[in-house]
Amino acid sequence: MTTPLLEARALVKTYGHVQALRGANFTAYAGEVVALIGDNGAGKSTLVSCLSGTSQADAGEVWFEGRQVRLDSPAHAQRLGIEVVYQDLALAADLDPAANLFLGRELMRPGVLGWFGVLDRRRMREEATAAFGELGIELPDAGTRVSSLSGGQRQSVAVARSVAWASKVIFMDEPTAALGVVQRERVLDVMRRVRDRGIAVVLISHNMPEVLAVADRVEVLRLGQRVARFDIAGVSLDDLVGAMTGALDVTDGAA
Numbered sequence: 001m002t003t004p005l006l007e008a009r010a011l012v013k014t015y016g017h018v019q020a021l022r023g024a025n026f027t028a029y030a031g032e033v034v035a036l037i038g039d040n041g042a043g044k045s046t047l048v049s050c051l052s053g054t055s056q057a058d059a060g061e062v063w064f065e066g067r068q069v070r071l072d073s074p075a076h077a078q079r080l081g082i083e084v085v086y087q088d089l090a091l092a093a094d095l096d097p098a099a100n101l102f103l104g105r106e107l108m109r110p111g112v113l114g115w116f117g118v119l120d121r122r123r124m125r126e127e128a129t130a131a132f133g134e135l136g137i138e139l140p141d142a143g144t145r146v147s148s149l150s151g152g153q154r155q156s157v158a159v160a161r162s163v164a165w166a167s168k169v170i171f172m173d174e175p176t177a178a179l180g181v182v183q184r185e186r187v188l189d190v191m192r193r194v195r196d197r198g199i200a201v202v203l204i205s206h207n208m209p210e211v212l213a214v215a216d217r218v219e220v221l222r223l224g225q226r227v228a229r230f231d232i233a234g235v236s237l238d239d240l241v242g243a244m245t246g247a248l249d250v251t252d253g254a255a
């Protein structure tokens, strides 16, 4: 089997008296959509934060491209090509979509599309229009402020922004939760396109039909531990729900 792109090994993370992660394992491979599912409080967001440099585990290891790494900060993870799309959209409302795409990146290394940090607005717009187009995202006008876009369009900008810079792994924490049916389908389509570029797409979702529609694999967290892994072929809704709730007796260690 191929080397995982990103791997959590026996991560432990404690907040006060709460053990959010109790030896959690997780694996993501290049060129797949892997769904990370689990009930509320299972530890999904905590795991994502430990794998994206937002927080550091108390114990356990993170492996990236076959080497153990210590992700000190989000910037460190970003330099490795690891991006996160958050539920709450961290966009600058007064700027246009193109400016948002480049926000805070002006001096950083080129992203996956080979962009350089330029402050030339025209070039930024051209590059942004190309990036949105490549992802199948339609915006009314690249010069429109983000504050006047619909919720779905804003979400698309947030997704595009992370996707544009993610060269290896992208975490999407409930990316379609606030979207209508059409926008939701678009975002799923974007996920497939990003996967087809060879990137590992990690989808955190409560929407099981969506997981079944887009994921190639599923990993299940319960009470801070990975309790099951499934290939999407042949898996049923009952299998997924059973693993999440503990009704289905499954065990899965690091193997």
Ligand SMILES: Nc1ncnc2c1ncn2[C@@H]1O[C@H](COP(=O)(O)OP(=O)(O)O)[C@@H](O)[C@H]1O
Pocket (backbone or CB within 6 Å): 015, 016, 018, 019, 020, 038, 039, 040, 041, 042, 043, 044, 045, 046, 047
């Ligand atoms: N910053 C924090 N401070 C205190 N407790 C936290 C914090 N983050 C998460 N937790 C707790 O850790 C557990 C796992 O939370 P979380 O990772 O958000 O789960 P999920 O994303 O699967 O719903 C929960 O019991 C939650 O209350």
Ligand SMILES: [Mg+2]
Pocket (backbone or CB within 6 Å): 044, 045, 046
């Ligand atoms: Mg969460």
